[in-house]
Amino acid sequence: MAQVVAPRVLIGLADAADQPLATDSWIGAFISLGARLRRYRAGLNSRQLIVAVSVPRRDYVAALIGTGWMLSAPPPRLEAPLEVFRRANRDTYLRAVTDRMIITGAFGELDEKRADARVRTGGKTLPVDRFKAVVELKDECENVSGDLLAPGFLAALTGAESTWLERMAAPSTDLALVGTAKWLYEDLQALVGNGADENGVGTPLGNYVLPYAARAATWSTPVIPSARLGEGQSVPEPCGLAVLDRFGAIKYLNDFRTPIVVCVIDRSIADESAAELLIEARLSNTRPMSVADDLHWKPARGVEALAFTVAL
Amino acid sequence: MSRIHDVIRRYEACRSVLSGGVTIFAVGDPQGAQLNAALRNAIFTLGEERSAVWDELLQVAKALRWRRMTQPQPNEYQPAFAQLGDEVLRQTSRLRNFVNNEEILDGIAAATSAVIEVDSPVGALLLESIHDVGAESCVVVASRNAARAGIASWLDDFGVQTVVPADLAAISAGVELAYVVAPPTFVPASVITAPATREVTFIVPAWFGNRALPASSLGPHAEGAIALSSKVHEIGDVEEPTNYVPDDARVEDTYFPQPVWGNRTSGEREPGSDEIEARKLLLGGGLALWLDDGERIRSLHPRQPAGDRVGYDPVTSVVPGTYLVLREGETERGAMYDEALRTLGAHASSIEVTQRRWKTALIHRLDAVGTSRAVKELSEGGVRSAGQVRAWTDSRLICPQRDADFAGLLEWLQEPVEPTYRNAITLRRALYKASAELRKELEDAVGTVDLGALERDGVLHLDLRRAGFRGMIVARVLACAPFTEIVSHQQVRVPFADGSSQWLE
Numbered sequence: 136m137a138q139v140v141a142p143r144v145l146i147g148l149a150d151a152a153d154q155p156l157a158t159d160s161w162i163g164a165f166i167s168l169g170a171r172l173r174r175y176r177a178g179l180n181s182r183q184l185i186v187a188v189s190v191p192r193r194d195y196v197a198a199l200i201g202t203g204w205m206l207s208a209p210p211p212r213l214e215a216p217l218e219v220f221r222r223a224n225r226d227t228y229l230r231a232v233t234d235r236m237i238i239t240g241a242f243g244e245l246d247e248k249r250a251d252a253r254v255r256t257g258g259k260t261l262p263v264d265r266f267k268a269v270v271e272l273k274d275e276c277e278n279v280s281g282d283l284l285a286p287g288f289l290a291a292l293t294g295a296e297s298t299w300l301e302r303m304a305a306p307s308t309d310l311a312l313v314g315t316a317k318w319l320y321e322d323l324q325a326l327v328g329n330g331a332d333e334n335g336v337g338t339p340l341g342n343y344v345l346p347y348a349a350r351a352a353t354w355s356t357p358v359i360p361s362a363r364l365g366e367g368q369s370v371p372e373p374c375g376l377a378v379l380d381r382f383g384a385i386k387y388l389n390d391f392r393t394p395i396v397v398c399v400i401d402r403s404i405a406d407e408s409a410a411e412l413l414i415e416a417r418l419s420n421t422r423p424m425s426v427a428d429d430l431h432w433k434p435a436r437g438v439e440a441l442a443f444t445v446a447l
Numbered sequence: 448m449s450r451i452h453d454v455i456r457r458y459e460a461c462r463s464v465l466s467g468g469v470t471i472f473a474v475g476d477p478q479g480a481q482l483n484a485a486l487r488n489a490i491f492t493l494g495e496e497r498s499a500v501w502d503e504l505l506q507v508a509k510a511l512r513w514r515r516m517t518q519p520q521p522n523e524y525q526p527a528f529a530q531l532g533d534e535v536l537r538q539t540s541r542l543r544n545f546v547n548n549e550e551i552l553d554g555i556a557a558a559t560s561a562v563i564e565v566d567s568p569v570g571a572l573l574l575e576s577i578h579d580v581g582a583e584s585c586v587v588v589a590s591r592n593a594a595r596a597g598i599a600s601w602l603d604d605f606g607v608q609t610v611v612p613a614d615l616a617a618i619s620a621g622v623e624l625a626y627v628v629a630p631p632t633f634v635p636a637s638v639i640t641a642p643a644t645r646e647v648t649f650i651v652p653a654w655f656g657n658r659a660l661p662a663s664s665l666g667p668h669a670e671g672a673i674a675l676s677s678k679v680h681e682i683g684d685v686e687e688p689t690n691y692v693p694d695d696a697r698v699e700d701t702y703f704p705q706p707v708w709g710n711r712t713s714g715e716r717e718p719g720s721d722e723i724e725a726r727k728l729l730l731g732g733g734l735a736l737w738l739d740d741g742e743r744i745r746s747l748h749p750r751q752p753a754g755d756r757v758g759y760d761p762v763t764s765v766v767p768g769t770y771l772v773l774r775e776g777e778t779e780r781g782a783m784y785d786e787a788l789r790t791l792g793a794h795a796s797s798i799e800v801t802q803r804r805w806k807t808a809l810i811h812r813l814d815a816v817g818t819s820r821a822v823k824e825l826s827e828g829g830v831r832s833a834g835q836v837r838a839w840t841d842s843r844l845i846c847p848q849r850d851a852d853f854a855g856l857l858e859w860l861q862e863p864v865e866p867t868y869r870n871a872i873t874l875r876r877a878l879y880k881a882s883a884e885l886r887k888e889l890e891d892a893v894g895t896v897d898l899g900a901l902e903r904d905g906v907l908h909l910d911l912r913r914a915g916f917r918g919m920i921v922a923r924v925l926a927c928a929p930f931t932e933i934v935s936h937q938q939v940r941v942p943f944a945d946g947s948s949q950w951l952e
Contacts, residue, residue, distance in 0.1 A: 150449040159455045189665045191457040191641040192616070194450060315755045325451065362886060365743065365759040367879040383748070386761055389831075390849070402641035402663060403457065403616055408764040410664030417668065426670050437461035439669035 144292060147330025148195060149337050156337055158330035161435035165196055166289070166327075169203020169376075171432045172395050176375055182444040184395045185388070186426065187413045189439040193401035195340075197312050197378040198322035200397055201356065202343040204376050206289060208307035210298035216266040220245045220254050228272040229256050230353060232283065232304045233265045237352035240278030268304035281352035284345075287338025288328045306345050306355035311370040311393070314380025316360040320346065323358075364390065382409035388416060392447060413441065421445045456620060461673075463645040468676035469660065470646070471631070472576070473653040474569045475683030478561040479515045480654035484688045485554035486512060490700050491692045492551060500545055502707045504538035508555055510704045511535055515562055516652055517594045517629050519570035520601035522563065527597075532563040568683050569628070573650050574605065576626060582606040586622050588615065588638060590629035592903060598628060613750065615643035626650055631677075633703060636661040640673050653685040655702070706926050706947045713933040717818055720810050723837055724931040725939050728765070730922035731905020735945030736773065737934050738762060741838030742848070744940070745772040745779055745889075747921050749898040757889045767924050770901070772889060772909075775918035778940040782916065783885065784843040787877035798870040802842065805867050808860045810840050830855040841936055845878060846871040888913055893921075 146163035147156025168188070175184065190196055213219075216231070223229060223242040230239045231254075243255030245263070252263040258278040284303060290296040312319050323346055326337025345355040357371060361383035370377050370393055377393040379385045385398045386408070400409045417423070424442040426432045434440045486508055493501060511531045522528055539556045543549070577585055587602060587609040589595035599609040608618065612635050615625070624646040627634055631649055639647055640663040651658070658679055666672040692698060706729055718724060725737040738744070743759040747770040760769060774782060788795045813821055818837055825833035830852045838844055839856070846853045853871065857864050892909045901907040905923040920942065 148451045150451050154449055157449075157451045157455055159458055161458055187665060187669075189640075189663060189669065191461045192454050194454045315751060317752045317755060360755060362755070362758040363883075365879075366883040366886070367876060382764075383751070383755075383758055386764060400665060402637050403643075404613075404637060406766075406768070407636065407664040408766070412764070414664060414668055434671040435458070436671070437458050437465065437673070439663065439665050439671050439673060441665055441669045 145330035146289075147328055147335065147337070149326045149328075150324075152326060152336065155333070156326070156328050156330050156335050159435075161190070161438060162195070162199060162327075162330075164433070164435040164438070165199035166203035166206075168397075168430075168432050169200040169205070170207035170293075171203075171430045172200075172376060172397070173204050173207040175430055176394055179394055179444070181447050182422075183391075183393070183447045184424070184442065184444050185398065185413075185416065185421075186395070186430075187398040187400055187410075187441040188434065189400040189402050189410065189441075191437055192403050193314075193318075193381055193399055195322050195325055196399045197314060197319060197380045197397075198325065198340045198344060199327075200378055200399075201310050201312055201376075202289065202327065202340050204310055205307060205343045205345070205355070206293045206295045208302075208309075210295075211270070211301050211305035211307075213268055213270055213301050213305060216269040217252070217263055219269040219271060220256070220263060220266075223256075223271070228275050229269055230272055230304050231256050231266050231269040232300045232353075233261065233267060234300070235283050236280055237283055237303055238280040239272070239276060239352045240280075241275070268300040270305040279350055279352050281350075284342040284353070285338050287342060288332075288335065289338065289343065292329075303353050306353060308355045308371075309373055309375035310344065310356045311359060311374050311377045312344070312346070312356060312380065313359045313364065313370070313377060313384040313387075314361055314399075315383065316358050319358045319380060320348075361387070382406065382412070385409045385412060388412065394447075416445075417441065417443050419445075452620070453616075457641065457643065460642045460645050461640070464639060464642045464647055464675065465673060467646065468678060469631070469639055470648040471658050471677055471679045472572060472648060472650045473658070473679055473681045473685065474572045474650060475681070475685040476515070476568050476652040476654060477684055477686070477688070478558070478565045479512070479567060479569075479652045481688050482508070482512055482515065482555075482558035482562050483654045484690050484692075485551075485558040487698050487700055488554060488691050489548075489551045491696055491698050492548070495699060498546075499707075499709075500542065504535065504542055504555070506704070506707060507531060507538055508535050508559070509702070511559065511562065513702060513704050515567055516569075516655060516702070517590045517633070518597040519567040519573060519628060519650075519652075520598055521566045521570055524601040525597055529563050532559050535559045567652070569650055569652050570601075572682060573626060573628065574602075576648070576650070577602070577605060577607050580624055583621060585624040585626055586610060586615070586618050586644065588612060588625050588627040588629075588634070590633050594628070596903075612638050618643055624648065630655050630657060631660045632657050634661070636663050639675055640666070653681060653683075654687065708928050708930070711930045711932060713931075716933070718837060718933045720814065720840065721936050722933050723841070723936055723939060725934050726931050727928040728771075728924050729926045729945065729947055730771070730924060730942065732920070732922055733944055733946065734906065734920075734922055734942045735947065736771070736922075736942050737932075737939045738765065739838055739939045740931075741835055741841065741939075742780065742844050746770060747772050747889075747893065747901075749901055753894050754890050756893055757886050765924060765927070767926055769924045770921050771924060772919060772921050773940070773942045774916065775920060775942065778843075779885070779916075779919075780843050780940065783878055783881050784845075786881045787874060790877050790881065791874065794873070797866075798874050801867040801870045802845070802874070805857060805860060805862050806840055806842060808862055809836070809856075812860060813837065813840065825856065825859055828855050828859055830859070845875045885913070885916065888916070889919070892919075 147158040149156045227242040238257035240257030246253045286296045286299040323341035328335040328337035346358045347354045364387040374393045376395045378397045380399045421443040426440045539552045625644040627649045630651045723739045725739040728736045746760040822833045907921045909919040
């Protein structure tokens, strides 16, 4: 398992590549929360963990927690690419990763007669030995290829970099973000990096969270608009963590059966409904928890946290 | 400044206010104090059993007092203040014909004349404070839109921004101090728990004694809870007028203008089969609504980005300030229900049969055992939303929101689960689809209107192309009755004209 982000590292965020990374203690703290939650999940048994964090402003928080959660996922164990290609047929859809590209789509053919075996997949033909990580997809999809996403500072820091290509091929699919989709997608475009490095260049949070997006060659995390929950949509299985961003999403808390739910309460909104709903939820048949003692997470100053578990 | 800097600034402001606390300037306002004392004396002397003949005078006088507190601009900038005062005086002379509490009427009339005559010293101190720090370095926060407009009509000339709490997110980076023109208890906790500036100072008349700070709702239960301190500075002539109300007396006085709700008229009976318990809401635009504790209701969040403004809220979270999306003449639920049935074609009639069957069984069972026993038995059977059992008799509320609750309900009714269960779920899915389509149309319509006007006026009409949905309105909830009444199913969730909100903001 990848290590948890050490608190002494100063993490910075920027909204665009031409801006320096801005730092503050809460940025790293929320990434760390995502990783702590991943660790805690194994011990939950059949209970649901609900964590509420109340913050001065909602921005970036869900994306940062999601980043910590994804980076701390165990690396996928994949078969050798050649084995996957040999087993594939015309109905197989693959995601295949080289040192430079992610190629996703329908398998074409494998030509092992040549000295340098070649494979056609996702509409592209390349020598087999270029592929470092290949995985069969459950559902069919269009051919789409793109540049390999950069692992960036955080993947290096957490050790996820050493299994980066496998992670790009078969990312963990156990996270969902729910809220105002436009804002969540904007948050995922923010660049994260080493705040102590003056010339540091950030990496999009989306490189870790991998949101569903049109023409993306790899994806893992649905970003669900709150209103869709009221129209019958639910979080896809097997989701381990759902982050509910603001009251629009939190009001559906009781409908979630996800093992872990994080509720992001935006205190800048002049509406206490979200906090009241959580206080009420906590009163019904729950066991209190301490984020400090049980999760070993220390909220940044100005961040309030409340955690409890409830039988699923 | 990019967004990340704005966000970091907000965390920094929060830490700064956590360390330094908030400041309260309690400013002497002898005329306001006189009005406050006269009102409290009246409420105390007349007692809780007072005649309704007093209601209008007290309501208008309270509106005047509220305005004195939250709109301290010089009186020449607020002709409406003098008009309110004149209304108070008119009411006092009118009452002299009906009551013999001359002293009370004299007290209120004299204090009213005084506040109309003399500007509030709170305003003068506010202006002085703005000059001290510089108009560019501070922002003035008004309690609500009406007060903001009033204060801004005065302060705009001095180059200082006046905003409502919800606008604080947009203030510029150089602003270091917020002057809040309302007691802490009358602004959302966000003003101090998520401050936009490094310092927050409340400027209030000294006669308003409650200086407690609002806590964030999560706070008392949370780790890292935000605990804020305050320093009070008394300024000017803060001497209280002679007070005839004993200090330890309980006075049922509310400072925030409230409608007169009266008392529940439905008595203790249980609702009949075509009736339901519902709470009265007063809405912007002179409208009102009966809201039952049933299915969630369509709402609008004007500050969300386009495409994400229309949603639903559970009935429990409908509070003053919520914007409801309503259909004139009939409920949206009814129209959506008809549309869902239409889309199901031939299957619709068999679904209607099973729906009618279990609802009839429920009505009979409720008639036999009564609502409270039904709620108890269902809760014991694990039906979490048992409290809504009466609402489920409504033919257009398809079934309980939670599937397990519906299964539990059918079991309690000893009704066969299939095909009833599957039919209801099919119908609900069709309803979801119809309502998702309506949401898209509403989003499009909302995208083309002036939402600023909605925040200002509290009501807005939307024109949709969809047949049967031409007349949709969005209205802000102004007040919620503290008790329910029994009304017929046909009455609930249909807006109607109502004059009770006259003296509300």
